[in-house]
Amino acid sequence: MIRIAQLSCGPEYSGVQKELETAAEMVGAKLIFPEVSLEDIKNVEESFGVEVASGDLNLAMARATRIVENPDLADAVFVATCFRCAEGAIVRSEIRKFIHENSAIPVLSYSFTERTTADTLLTRMEALVTTAKYKGLLSRERQTGLTAGIDSGSTTTKSVIMRDNEVIGTGWVPTTEVLKSAEEAYDAALKEAGVKKEEIEGLGTTGYGRHLVGKHFGAKLIQEEITVNSKGAVFLADAQKGPATVIDIGGMDNKAISVQDGIPGTFTMGGICAGASGRFLELSAKRLGVDITELGKLALKGDHTKVPMNSYCIVFGTQSLVNSLSAGSKPEDVAMAACHSVAEQVFEQQLQEVEVKEPVIMVGGTSLIEGLPRAMEQLLGIDVIVPHHSQFIGCVGASLLVSGLVED
Amino acid sequence: MAKVMVYPPTSMILADLVERMGHEALVISKEVRKKVTTPGLDSPPLNMTAEDPKKGLKYAAVDVPSGVRGRMSLLGPMIEEANAAIVIKDNACTLGCTGCARTNELTRLLLRTKRIPLLELDYPKDEGEAKRFVHEIHQFLEELE
Numbered sequence: 001m002i003r004i005a006q007l008s009c010g011p012e013y014s015g016v017q018k019e020l021e022t023a024a025e026m027v028g029a030k031l032i033f034p035e036v037s038l039e040d041i042k043n044v045e046e047s048f049g050v051e052v053a054s055g056d057l058n059l060a061m062a063r064a065t066r067i068v069e070n071p072d073l074a075d076a077v078f079v080a081t082c083f084r085c086a087e088g089a090i091v092r093s094e095i096r097k098f099i100h101e102n103s104a105i106p107v108l109s110y111s112f113t114e115r116t117t118a119d120t121l122l123t124r125m126e127a128l129v130t131t132a133k134y135k136g137l138l139s140r141e142r143q144t145g146l147t148a149g150i151d152s153g154s155t156t157t158k159s160v161i162m163r164d165n166e167v168i169g170t171g172w173v174p175t176t177e178v179l180k181s182a183e184e185a186y187d188a189a190l191k192e193a194g195v196k197k198e199e200i201e202g203l204g205t206t207g208y209g210r211h212l213v214g215k216h217f218g219a220k221l222i223q224e225e226i227t228v229n230s231k232g233a234v235f236l237a238d239a240q241k242g243p244a245t246v247i248d249i250g251g252m253d254n255k256a257i258s259v260q261d262g263i264p265g266t267f268t269m270g271g272i273c274a275g276a277s278g279r280f281l282e283l284s285a286k287r288l289g290v291d292i293t294e295l296g297k298l299a300l301k302g303d304h305t306k307v308p309m310n311s312y313c314i315v316f317g318t319q320s321l322v323n324s325l326s327a328g329s330k331p332e333d334v335a336m337a338a339c340h341s342v343a344e345q346v347f348e349q350q351l352q353e354v355e356v357k358e359p360v361i362m363v364g365g366t367s368l369i370e371g372l373p374r375a376m377e378q379l380l381g382i383d384v385i386v387p388h389h390s391q392f393i394g395c396v397g398a399s400l401l402v403s404g405l406v407e408d
Numbered sequence: 409m410a411k412v413m414v415y416p417p418t419s420m421i422l423a424d425l426v427e428r429m430g431h432e433a434l435v436i437s438k439e440v441r442k443k444v445t446t447p448g449l450d451s452p453p454l455n456m457t458a459e460d461p462k463k464g465l466k467y468a469a470v471d472v473p474s475g476v477r478g479r480m481s482l483l484g485p486m487i488e489e490a491n492a493a494i495v496i497k498d499n500a501c502t503l504g505c506t507g508c509a510r511t512n513e514l515t516r517l518l519l520r521t522k523r524i525p526l527l528e529l530d531y532p533k534d535e536g537e538a539k540r541f542v543h544e545i546h547q548f549l550e551e552l553e
Contacts, residue, residue, distance in 0.1 A: 009507065010475025013482075015458040018451035041503075056507030082473030087509065114461040114474040 002029040002129045005074035007063050007095055009056035010082040016116045020080070023121035027129045034073050036062040048098065050091075057081070057091045064095045068102040075132040076106045078125075083111040093353065100258075100266055100355065106131040107266050109353060124269055127226035131264050138227060138263045141240045143400040146195065147202045150182050150217070151225075151394030152209030155251030155278065156365055159185040160395040161193035161200070162403075169193025170392055178209040179216055186217070202406035204228070204398030208252075221402040225394055230257050230264045232397030233361045236387035243357035247346065247376065247384075248393070249366040251278045254346050258354040268353040270346075277342070278366040280314050284338035287321055288331050292369070295335055299371025302332030304340040317341055339371035340378075347379045360384045363393040410525075410552040413490035415516060416499050416506050417483060425542065426494070429549035434490055436505045439482045468514060479511040487518045492525040492552050494545060499531050525552060 004024055011017045024031050040062040045051040048061040060079070067073050079095045081088030089111065096109045108128045110121070131138065143162045151158040153175060159182070161169035171188030175181045190197060204221035205214035206228040214222035225248075233239075233246040246257040254277065257267040285295040307329050309320040317338070324334050362373045362384050368391055373384045389396065410431045414422035417436040426433035443455040451457050456478055464477030467484040482505065495516060506512055520526060527548040532538040 010473065010478070012454050013456055013460070013478030013505075013508075014474035015451060015456045015460050015478060016474075017454070017456075053509030054507060055502045055509075056504070059503055059507065082475040084471060085473040085475070085510070088473070088475075112474070114458040114478070 002075045002132050003032045003073075004029050004076045004078050004125075004128065005034055005063065005067055006031045006078050006080070007060040008078075008080040009054060009060055009088055009091075010085070011080055011112060014082060014112060014114045014116075016112050016114060019116055019118045020078070020121065022118035023125045026118065026122055027126045029076075029125065029129045031078070032074060034063045034066045036066050040066065048094075050094070052087055052091060054087055057087060060095060061091065064098055067105065068099060071103050071105060074105060076108070076128045078128065079107060079109045080112055083113045085111075096266055096353070097355070106264065109266065109268070123224045123226065126224040127264065127267065130223065130227045135263060137401060137404050138231060139261065140231075140401060140404045141235070141262065143403045145201045145403055145406055146199060147204070147399045147403045147406060148186065148189065148200045149395030149398030149402070150186055150203065150205045150207075150213055150219075151392070151398065152178055152182055152205065152207040152213045153251060153394070154208050155282075157181040157185045157207075157209070158392050158395050159189040160389075160392050160399055161189045161195060162396070162399040163193070167389055167392070167396060169195070170389070172391065175209070178212055182209065182213040182216070202402040204395075204402035206394045206398045219402075220405050221398060223398060223401065226255060226257060226264055226267050226269065228397035228401065229255060229363060229393050230259045230397070231262055231400055232393030232395070233363045233387070234259055234262045235400055236363075236389055236393060236396060237359060237361045237385050238387075239359050239361065239385075243355075245354065245356050245358070245360045247351075247360065247362045248364040249278055249342060249346060249362075249372065250364055251282075253277065254350060256346065256350040256354045258357065266354050268350045270350050277314070278364070280317055280342055281338060281366060281369055281372070283314065283318060284321055284335065287318070287325070288335060290331075290335075296339070296368065296370030296372065298332050299335035299339045299369070300374060302330065302334070302336035302371075304333065304336040304375070306330075306333045307337035309334075309337040309341045310344050336371050336375070339369065340375040342366075343372060343375035343379055347376070351380075356380065358382055362386050363390045365391045367391070410492045411490050412549070412552070413486055413493045413519060415493065415495040415519060416502055416512075417486065417515070418502065418504070418506050419496070419499075422494055422496070422545070425545050426549060429546065431492075431549060431552060434486045436482055436486070439486065440505065443482075467518070473510070475508055476511045476514065479505060479508060480514065483511065483515050484518075487515065487522065490519070490522070490524060493519045493522075493527070494548065495519060495526065495528045497528060497530050
């Protein structure tokens with residue numbers, strides 16, 4: 001049983017404590033509350049570095065200090081405070097940094113509302129548990145044998161076939177019916193690789209449809225996208241040793257993952273506002289009358305400063321887009337502004353929650369929209385790597401990890 | 409007999425003083441007990457559900473954090489019911505129901521602006537102050553109808 005230490009303020013009074021416990025139980029973990037004394041709480045100014053007005057936040061900081069002093073107390077840490085609480089947000093972020101800098105325990109930070117459900121938390125909790133439980137498997141750096149991966153995403157379904165550390169076949173189709181799309185992508189990858197399904201020694205699945213697809217194909221590994229994508233990203237970018245930051249802007253949600261030696265340390269997964277998603281770029285391409293594959297090239301010719309656009313909401317973002325086109329803005333400027341708008345949302349909402357360490361690796365289908373990594377580079381002031389096959393990181397990660405299970 | 413809300417609302421010492429003087433003390437433990445012992449709720453042991461922060465909307469807007477509104481769903485009705493209050497300033501470390509500073513600020517504000525008899529005292533630091541503390545509370549409660 002994986003023990004996740006809950007350091008929080010407010011979930012009981014928001015009526016979501018049961019949801020947190022359910023999410024933990026669903027992934028075979030248990031929430032625990034490290035014991036501290038009243039003196040520990042009174043001393044947080046000295047031990048942690050600050051004392052705040054809310055007692056429950058001081059308690060959370062005292063618990064964080066106790067975990068750092070006694071790392072055997074917990075396998076992972078879940079830091080949670082109320083959404084929209086400034087004091088909570090500051091403390092949550094500082095606790096995350098404190099544990100990250102002073103221990104090797106994986107941390108998940110989250111801000112909840114009364115609408116937070118166990119399902120919302122499931123992928124995050126699963127990733128936290130995987131990171132704590134399967135460090136050996138996650139530290140695997142080479143793919144061996146003949147294995148496959150399927151990434152059943154919200155917008156597209158991808159598949160790869162790998163043999164002896166090389167990608168030998170790929171398949172990529174839009175997601176319609178989950179199983180049908182998975183069959184198509186898998187068949188395309190097998191065809192390109194020139195191998196038969198029966199020859200595959202192990203299959204790993206990831207993405208939204210991972211459970212359905214995994215069950216259908218009898219997958220040896222069914223894994224959430226955070227750990228799998230981290231692995232795939234550092235493998236493809238040849239950055240398996242040392243720190244790295246993985247940014248995956250998906251069709252429905254975004255992931256920002258701080259990685260150390262190929263293993264996720266802290267991560268955030270956003271998915272509330274569509275203005276920060278690949279879906280907005282798809283919509284922008286449609287409105288500009290270009291194919292999504294051409295949007296990036298068009299954007300590179302444009303200047304985002306000529307078009308005011310920065311919205312977390314896909315509807316408001318589209319309004320800005322329509323208004324600027326009506327006002328006579330050039331399509332290339334609008335295309336770059338759309339890329340900048342998405343990059344800025346990810347920068348403002350998610351990259352503040354993880355340690356951004358170089359190399360920064362952008363992955364997923366949106367990384368191929370050239371304007372987007374360029375916009376991210378401009379915002380971060382550093383180079384961003386988009387590895388070859390970046391749209392296949394999920395299935396590459398799954399294929400690599402499942403080869404470890406085949407060997408075992 | 410008056411209904412006297414005490415702040416911090418978790419203070420058993422204040423509640424005891426109020427009850428000894430023949431008044432009813434409004435303390436949060438009574439509200440929590442109702443939550444814990446009412447059958448049919450689905451989030452034990454505290455039994456707060458996502459509906460509670462919605463009840464708190466009566467006291468704080470939707471853009472106020474859910475933890476504040478959830479706590480206010482317990483404290484707000486107590487404030488409404490109170491016809492007198494004792495507020496202790498600079499009280500010691502508080503947790504749980506009183507673990508959120510924003511909720512505590514709102515509670516103090518609502519008590520102060522309710523225009524009910526209100527006694528505000530500093531937390532006593534020594535025996536002499538403690539004696540004066542009890543004496544002032546005694547006097548305040550005696551004058552209540």
